[in-house]
Amino acid sequence: MSLNITVCIKPVPDPDYYDKITIDPVKKTITRAGIPTIINPVDKNAVEAALQVKEKLGGKVVVITMAPPNAEENLRELLAMGADEAVLLTDRAFAGADTLATSYALAAGLKKSGPFDLVFTGTESADGATSQVPAQLAEWLDIPHLWNVQEFEVEDHTLKAKMSMENGYINYLVQMPALLAVKRSINKPRYTTVMGVMKAKKKPLTVLTAADLDVEPERLGLQGSPTKAGDIFTPSLARKGQQLTGETEEIVEQLIQVLRGAGLNLESLNVNEAGRE
Amino acid sequence: MTTNGAGGIWVVAEQVAGRINSVSYELLNKAQQLKNQIQKPEPVVAVILGKGAEGLEQLSNYGAEEIITVFAEELEIYQNDLYVAVLQALIEEKKPSIVLIGATAIGQDLAPMLGARLKTGVAAHCVDVRINENNQMVAVVPAFGGKVLGDILCPNTSPQMATLKPGVLGKPVPLEKPAAVVTAFDPSAVLQEDQGRIKALEIVREEQTGVPLEEAEVIVAGGWGIGSRENWDLVEELARLLGGAVGCTRPVVDEQWVQSEQQMIGTSGKSVRPKVYLAFGISGATHHLCGMKDSGLVISVNKDATAPIFEASDVRIVGDARTILTALIKRIKG
Numbered sequence: 001m002s003l004n005i006t007v008c009i010k011p012v013p014d015p016d017y018y019d020k021i022t023i024d025p026v027k028k029t030i031t032r033a034g035i036p037t038i039i040n041p042v043d044k045n046a047v048e049a050a051l052q053v054k055e056k057l058g059g060k061v062v063v064i065t066m067a068p069p070n071a072e073e074n075l076r077e078l079l080a081m082g083a084d085e086a087v088l089l090t091d092r093a094f095a096g097a098d099t100l101a102t103s104y105a106l107a108a109g110l111k112k113s114g115p116f117d118l119v120f121t122g123t124e125s126a127d128g129a130t131s132q133v134p135a136q137l138a139e140w141l142d143i144p145h146l147w148n149v150q151e152f153e154v155e156d157h158t159l160k161a162k163m164s165m166e167n168g169y170i171n172y173l174v175q176m177p178a179l180l181a182v183k184r185s186i187n188k189p190r191y192t193t194v195m196g197v198m199k200a201k202k203k204p205l206t207v208l209t210a211a212d213l214d215v216e217p218e219r220l221g222l223q224g225s226p227t228k229a230g231d232i233f234t235p236s237l238a239r240k241g242q243q244l245t246g247e248t249e250e251i252v253e254q255l256i257q258v259l260r261g262a263g264l265n266l267e268s269l270n271v272n273e274a275g276r277e
Numbered sequence: 278m279t280t281n282g283a284g285g286i287w288v289v290a291e292q293v294a295g296r297i298n299s300v301s302y303e304l305l306n307k308a309q310q311l312k313n314q315i316q317k318p319e320p321v322v323a324v325i326l327g328k329g330a331e332g333l334e335q336l337s338n339y340g341a342e343e344i345i346t347v348f349a350e351e352l353e354i355y356q357n358d359l360y361v362a363v364l365q366a367l368i369e370e371k372k373p374s375i376v377l378i379g380a381t382a383i384g385q386d387l388a389p390m391l392g393a394r395l396k397t398g399v400a401a402h403c404v405d406v407r408i409n410e411n412n413q414m415v416a417v418v419p420a421f422g423g424k425v426l427g428d429i430l431c432p433n434t435s436p437q438m439a440t441l442k443p444g445v446l447g448k449p450v451p452l453e454k455p456a457a458v459v460t461a462f463d464p465s466a467v468l469q470e471d472q473g474r475i476k477a478l479e480i481v482r483e484e485q486t487g488v489p490l491e492e493a494e495v496i497v498a499g500g501w502g503i504g505s506r507e508n509w510d511l512v513e514e515l516a517r518l519l520g521g522a523v524g525c526t527r528p529v530v531d532e533q534w535v536q537s538e539q540q541m542i543g544t545s546g547k548s549v550r551p552k553v554y555l556a557f558g559i560s561g562a563t564h565h566l567c568g569m570k571d572s573g574l575v576i577s578v579n580k581d582a583t584a585p586i587f588e589a590s591d592v593r594i595v596g597d598a599r600t601i602l603t604a605l606i607k608r609i610k611g
Contacts, residue, residue, distance in 0.1 A: 018421040018563040019585055030425060099401070100393060128420055129544060130401035132389035135357070139393035144358060144474035147386040165293075165382035167485055167539060170354055171478040178474075185530075185538065226398030230415060230428030237570050237589040244594050251594055252604045255576070258592055262553050262574045264495065264519065266609060 003059035003154070005050045006110055007083070007120045008137065009043040011067050011074045015126040023234055030232065039074050042122030042182070044081070044189035049182050050120050051082045051190070053154055060084045062113055066094055066105050072205060079200035080192045086205040087113045093210040096222030099132035105220055106133070107140030108213040113206070117157070119179040123148055134181035145179035146172055150186055285343070286311050287373040287436070289364065290325040290336055291383055293355075294480060297330055299491075300379035302449035304441060305340030307406060308377060309452065314408035319374060323457070324367065326360055326464075328353035337457035339449050344459045351468050354477040355383045361390045362471065363464045368395060373436050375414055377406070380440040388440045398431035399438040402544075404445045414439065422544050423567025444491055444548040445571075483537070488522040490540065495521030496551040498542060498569070501528040502558020502579060502598050509534040511602040512557060518609050524549065526565050543568035558598035561586025578602075 013021070017035040024031050050061045063078045065071050066089040075086035089109040097105065110116060119141070124131035131147070138145030150169065152161035159174040164183060174180075210220060218224060244254045260266060286308045290301035301323065308321040323341035325333070329348050336344050347363055364387070368376065376391075378384040380402040392399035400406075400416030404426070409415045414437040416429045431437040490496060497516040503509055509529070516523045524542040525535050535541075542549055544564040554572035558579060559565060566589050569575070577590040578601045587593045594601060 013421070015422060015564065016562070018424045021421050021424050023425065030421075098398065099389060100396070100398065103393070124545065126422070128401075129422075130389075130418075131385050132392070132399060132401050135386055135389040136393040139390055146357075146475070148382050163382065163386075168293075168480060168482040170480045172356075173476040173478060175474045226392075226396065226431055226434045227400060228398075228430045228432060230430055232425055232427040234424060235426055235570075237566050239575065239589055239591050241587065241590050241593045244592060248596070248600055248604045249608075251596065251601065252608045255592075255594070255601075255605060256608060258574070258576065259519075259553065264553065 001057045001156075003053060003057055003117045004062070004115050005053060005059055005118045005120065006062045006064055006113070006116045007043070007046050007050045008106055008133070009047065009063055009065050009074070009078065010040045010125045011037045011065065011071045012040045012125050012127040014038045015041070023232055028232060037070070037074070039077060040122055040125045042124065042184050045184055045186055046120040046122045046182050047078055047081055047083060048187045048189040049152075049180070050118070052187065053118065057154060059117075062087060064106065064109055064113060065089065066097075066102060066109065069207075072207075075205055076200050077192065079203045079205070080196040081190060082196065083203075085203060088205065088207045089213075090207060091209040093217065093220045096225065097220065098225035098227045099130050099136055100226055101220055101222075101224035103133050103136035104140055104224060105213070105215065106137050108215045109208060110141065112208060112213055117177050118154070119143070119177070121179065121181045123181050123183050131181075134179060138179040141179070143177045143179055144174050145181065146174060147181040149180045149182045152180060284372040284374065285320045285322045286315075286375045287322045287324055287377065288341070289376065289378045289384070289387070290323045291379055291381060292325060292327045292330045293383075294482065295327065295330050297325070297332060297335060298379060298381060298443075299449065300381060300384075300441070300443040301336065302339035303443065303446045304377045304379060305336060306449045306452070307441070307446055308375075309340040311375065311406065311408055311414065316412050322373065324364070326352045326363060333459065334456065337454075338451045340452055340454075341457045342454070344457045345462050346459060347462045347464050349464050349468060352464065354480045356475055356477040357386055357390055358475050359468060359471055360387055361394060362467045364391055365394045366464075366467045367462060368436060376436045376438045378438070378440045380442045384440050388438060392438055395434075395436070397434040397436060397438060398429075399440065400429040400431070401440055403429075403439045403441050406439050406441065413437070419544060419567060422562065422564030424563040442548050444550065447550065487516070488520070490522045490524055490542065490547050490549050493522035493549070494552045495519045495555070496524045496542075496549060496553070496569075496572070497521050497555045497557070498524035498526070498559060499529060499557045499598070500526040500559030500565075502560070503529070503534070504558070504599060506532070506534050508599050511599065511606060515555070515602060515606055518606065521551070521553075524569075526559055526562070556586055556590070557602055559586050560584045561589060
């Protein structure tokens with residue numbers, strides 16, 4: 001069994017810097033100057049899942065993204081991690097896409113870049129975090145999918161997979177070709193080796209524009225997006241705080257008073273008034 | 278779909294193992310609010326799929342004026358191909374103008390799939406929805422871990438869809454209103470067309486230990502600053518002493534100091550609003566703050582005086598989480 005596996009990834013601004021993001025008050029645009037772009041963290045779990053399937057059953061792993069031209073760097077990183085080929089979909093026509101238009105372009109890119117038995121994505125991106133692209137991509141590709149996958153096995157052309165949910169999970173059988181959106185706990189992505197980086201330089205990275213794809217232009221980008229963005233703002237979380245100071249025992253004593261003031265019945269929890277000195 | 282529907286404000290109620298998820302009630306309360314803001318009021322309708330469900334009258338109590346039940350053996354366990362086909366058929370027939378879905382694991386899968394089938398827009402994991410002066414639904418959507426909130430509209434296609442995070446709308450309140458009209462929709466024609474691409478085998482429920490975060494009046498939460506699995510026991514012990522629930526941040530889940538990621542609070546975890554929130558060794562990354570900002574009293578302990586958590590706190594203690602936890606536990610035990 002040799003499988004064609006495609007992984008969809010997204011470069012995102014590094015989540016560790018999200019408190020640095022501001023809004024230009026006049027232009028009403030998001031300012032993210034100086035924030036590094038990284039591979040969306042859970043997308044590395046998706047790549048890891050693909051590599052593990054390939055190592056077990058044989059095949060080829062293609063990584064694909066729809067992003068600005070500088071995403072080549074992120075794709076090279078995944079080639080170094082072990083992916084065999086990379087595809088970058090980049091065109092001004094893709095800009096301003098919501099999840100429906102994004103998944104439409106990705107689907108066209110997937111079809112163009114060859115046959116696939118398995119498609120992996122992460123559950124969500126760190127920046128928009130809509131978690132909608134995996135399901136919508138599967139719809140455009142007309143293949144079954146599962147989202148929030150915490151475990152899976154490939155048996156012949158069938159997947160046995162677990163969809164994680166609040167306080168439990170559901171087991172499914174899914175016919176391939178299929179898409180699985182994996183969650184972070186599914187595996188631990190491998191590190192890139194120096195050898196991997198060397199090899200990555202020689203691996204194919206194809207850049208495709210809208211003209212290369214079999215698409216209806218009105219379904220792309222802003223025009224193809226049924227949702228429209230309105231006002232944006234940064235909510236203030238600031239509270240007027242008081243700081244407790246002193247030795248540890250003094251702080252704890254003040255804290256007990258604060259908790260009592262908030263209506264916590266500490267007496268019923270064995271707080272011994274008599275033993276306070 | 279591009280025709281403008283006039284068939285109601287719909288809530289897709291969620292049931293798991295026959296029990297209705299409380300996010301359904303939160304959405305019904307919100308649907309009633311939307312009805313009051315809309316120019317020509319439309320009925321609030323709850324749709325529920327499954328094999329059956331207990332307590333349908335609760336949907337009525339929280340705001341449903343009509344309930345559409347779609348009950349069949351095949352729908353007992355959530356299966357996206359079947360659920361989306363049934364909902365697509367119902368929506369195309371009855372043309373609601375708005376469809377609200379809980380941003381649960383099931384809802385977050387179902388809503389975008391349905392949006393793609395209907396070629397309409399879905400605003401994801403919203404923190405609120407309202408109707409604007411043009412009679413359109415405006416969904417408030419967090420991005421960048423909640424640092425930015427944006428309004429999302431769906432002006433040209435119908436229905437207007439949104440998923441809302443459980444817990445963000447606050448505790449649902451029962452409404453005094455007449456009992457809902459219940460109608461049954463027969464899904465057999467839709468189910469016959471299923472291609473059998475996905476088969477749901479079984480649903481497994483995991484035992485929950487302790488107080489659920491959503492219902493807790495007190496939450497004791499810990500982050501990376503707790504330092505070790507051994508120290509984590511102190512967080513658990515304080516929560517037990519205060520009768521509260523245990524919450525955590527992403528690194529704690531990654532380090533496996535907690536057993537279940539269901540304890541994670543933040544944009545990709547739970548949204549909570551306890552009366553008292555105690556944060557130990559939590560720096561206050563944006564995605565965490567977004568999940569706890571609606572708490573009553575926020576008390577935080579961190580050894581870094583510049584930690585962002587302090588800005589969002591009422592009571593601030595600059596100090597070592599382990600030291601304060603140990604002393605507080607000792608003091609409470611007496």
